[in-house]
Amino acid sequence: MATKEDTWATNIKKELQERPRNPNRDDLDQFEQQDRLFLRINLIYVPEGPICLKILRECHDNTLAGHFGIARTHELVSRTYWWPKMNKLLREYVKSCDTCARSKAPRHRLFGLLASVDS
Numbered sequence: 001m002a003t004k005e006d007t008w009a010t011n012i013k014k015e016l017q018e019r020p021r022n023p024n025r026d027d028l029d030q031f032e033q034q035d036r037l038f039l040r041i042n043l044i045y046v047p048e049g050p051i052c053l054k055i056l057r058e059c060h061d062n063t064l065a066g067h068f069g070i071a072r073t074h075e076l077v078s079r080t081y082w083w084p085k086m087n088k089l090l091r092e093y094v095k096s097c098d099t100c101a102r103s104k105a106p107r108h109r110l111f112g113l114l115a116s117v118d119s
Contacts, residue, residue: 006047008084009038043082055081056093067103070094 012031030041038045046052059076060067068076074090083089094100 009045009047013038040082043078044080046081046083048083048085052083052086052089053093056090060094060097061099067097067100069100 013033016031016033031045032039046055055077056073060073070091073094074087077086077090
């Protein structure tokens with residue numbers, strides 16, 4: 001649902017109303033409004049802000065979700081929701097997940113043996 005402060009959604013909504021007069025925007029066919037929801041290719045538009053983080057938390061941090069990686073979290077989120085720059089925010093969120101970082105297996109060679117410093 002778009003808010004009054006959401007300039008991106010407000011602009012698209014205005015262009016949808018002017019659609020017959022604006023043939024330069026081919027991507028407008030992706031958007032529609034149903035009741036109070038704003039949809040893009042049948043995905044619910046989410047205004048940028050705290051609600052995006054709440055959705056990411058539900059799809060990534062939830063006990064049932066199991067802290068999946070970037071691809072699986074993206075798949076879960078993009079089944080229902082869409083917002084501008086979603087991929088970037090999702091990538092940053094998963095990469096900054098403390099639980100994932102602590103439980104991830106190391107992907108580097110073993111460290112060398114400690115040696116004494118002879119001076």
